[in-house]
Amino acid sequence: MTQTEEKEVAVRDIPLVPIEKIVSLCKRRGFVYPNSEIYGGVSGIYDFGPLGVELRNNIRRYWWWSMVQTNDNIVGIEGNIITHPRVWEASGHVENFVDILVDCKQCKRRFRRDHLPEENQQQNKCPECGGELTEPRRFNLMMETYIGVVEGDKMKTYLRGEACQNIYLDYDNVLKSSRMQIPFGICQIGKAFRNEVTPGNFLFRQREFEQWDLQFFVHPSEMTKWFEYWKEFRFEWYKGLINHKDRLRLRPHAPDELAHYAKQAFDIEYRTILGWQEWEGIHWRQDWDLSRHSEYSGQDLSYTDPETKERYIPWIVETSGGVDRTFLNLLLDAYEEEPDPSGKEARTVLRLHPWIAPVKVAVLPLQKNKPELLETAKSLYKQLQRVMVAQYDDIANIGRRYRRQDEIGTPFCVTIDFQTLDDQTVTIRERDGMTQIRVHLNEVKPYLLERVTWNY
Numbered sequence: 090m091t092q093t094e095e096k097e098v099a100v101r102d103i104p105l106v107p108i109e110k111i112v113s114l115c116k117r118r119g120f121v122y123p124n125s126e127i128y129g130g131v132s133g134i135y136d137f138g139p140l141g142v143e144l145r146n147n148i149r150r151y152w153w154w155s156m157v158q159t160n161d162n163i164v165g166i167e168g169n170i171i172t173h174p175r176v177w178e179a180s181g182h183v184e185n186f187v188d189i190l191v192d193c194k195q196c197k198r199r200f201r202r203d204h205l206p207e208e209n210q211q212q213n214k215c216p217e218c219g220g221e222l223t224e225p226r227r228f229n230l231m232m233e234t235y236i237g238v239v240e241g242d243k244m245k246t247y248l249r250g251e252a253c254q255n256i257y258l259d260y261d262n263v264l265k266s267s268r269m270q271i272p273f274g275i276c277q278i279g280k281a282f283r284n285e286v287t288p289g290n291f292l293f294r295q296r297e298f299e300q301w302d303l304q305f306f307v308h309p310s311e312m313t314k315w316f317e318y319w320k321e322f323r324f325e326w327y328k329g330l331i332n333h334k335d336r337l338r339l340r341p342h343a344p345d346e347l348a349h350y351a352k353q354a355f356d357i358e359y360r361t362i363l364g365w366q367e368w369e370g371i372h373w374r375q376d377w378d379l380s381r382h383s384e385y386s387g388q389d390l391s392y393t394d395p396e397t398k399e400r401y402i403p404w405i406v407e408t409s410g411g412v413d414r415t416f417l418n419l420l421l422d423a424y425e426e427e428p429d430p431s432g433k434e435a436r437t438v439l440r441l442h443p444w445i446a447p448v449k450v451a452v453l454p455l456q457k458n459k460p461e462l463l464e465t466a467k468s469l470y471k472q473l474q475r476v477m478v479a480q481y482d483d484i485a486n487i488g489r490r491y492r493r494q495d496e497i498g499t500p501f502c503v504t505i506d507f508q509t510l511d512d513q514t515v516t517i518r519e520r521d522g523m524t525q526i527r528v529h530l531n532e533v534k535p536y537l538l539e540r541v542t543w544n545y
């Protein structure tokens with residue numbers, strides 16, 4: 090079947106990619122656009138374009154498959170963004186979900202105090218101009234909204250500040266309507282909103298973003314075991330998707346870093362041009378959430394073990410990551426400007442894992458002026474399009490077309506050439522090593538499906 094064997098491409102230790110390169114690529118090729126751009130945009134809010142939405146959907150689907158579909162003890166829900174306002178009193182967000190701010194008296198810049206270098210915090214000095222900083226002030230991140238139509242009779246509530254609260258609200262219903270028994274988990278992917286004081290670095294810190302959460306309910310005596318299990322599981326999950334494995338680490342939180350709901354926490358961190366930054370949090374939430382919601386709602390959320398009849402409030406292991414941050418980190422991890430050995434233009438390539446690449450294959454007739462080539466290429470394209478995201482391209486020379494696909498991370502290009510007309514074989518060119526193999530037309534679909542689908 091093959092004339093040339095594909096070779097494994099070693100991951101080169103390339104420099105960290107500036108965020109601006111990704112911003113520019115995302116806009117130019119239709120991954121991400123600034124929201125309301127024609128009105129000047131809104132800081133910390135973005136829209137996803139045609140390729141962005143494919144990448145995002147693939148990331149989400151892969152997470153759902155690995156967390157919900159393939160774990161017998163996990164089910165999924167989809168809760169709403171707006172909830173009863175008491176939820177956020179019970180959760181502690183109204184009181185505790187605050188950032189501590191300081192402003193520079195001289196240059197007027199605003200900073201999160203915990204983001205300032207140690208030295209600036211101690212000396213109360215602006216990191217930009219050296220000016221004096223104001224006294225720290227508390228700033229709540231919850232976004233307010235109102236339910237109702239009659240002025241004066243509207244109920245103030247919040248757009249959810251963390252998506253996971255719906256899981257605690259639906260916990261009892263899930264328990265009663267499914268056959269779950271502790272230990273078990275509930276997953277959800279959904280939007281969250283925060284009035285971030287310093288949104289920035291593109292998708293890294295936004296005001297509207299998406300989270301994926303697992304809340305895993307356990308008997309207190311098994312908390313350590315499950316905390317370790319999910320920490321490891323989630324770390325390996327991210328590791329499996331990236332090229333630069335040495336840029337991933339687990340870091341325990343210091344006591345003064347812990348969120349109000351956590352007794353212990355680890356961050357899965359990824360190193361980019363921004364330094365080591367949180368990608369996902371693994372939180373030991375203990376009985377904080379179910380105890381608080383029991384207390385504030387008056388509903389008993391304790392669990393009775395069906396065998397021992399022991400009654401207790403389950404403890405919770407949370408794994409909470411960002412879909413947008415995953416999107417950004419995967420692009421930063423995949424982006425490379427590879428020098429051309431022949432000294433021509435560098436090749437920009439997105440080495441995205443084929444499972445999550447937005448376009449899986451491009452079908453390219455070698456020449457546009459040969460109707461037989463176009464006909465065969467279009468017929469193959471139509472066949473592939475039904476089972477994977479495919480593109481057809483007959484504009485410009487073949488080298489340019491390969492480059493266009495490399496830049497958006499398409500793992501395979503299929504070229505229909507003159508030999509195809511003789512023996513019904515085509516070349517499949519692989520993105521990373523640029524190696525080519527020759528296969529029969531009938532073998533293209535099964536070959537690609539095996540390479541681009543995680544559950545093949």
Ligand code: GAP
Pocket residue numbers: 250251252253283285292293294295296298299300302367368369370407409410411412413414415
């Ligand atoms: N339920 C726990 C929770 O919300 P978190 O550490 O505040 O914990 C979890 O958030 C994840 O959500 C983070 O690891 C990050 O990936 C993502 N995230 C948090 N704030 C974000 C923001 N402003 N913009 C983009 N992603 C954010």
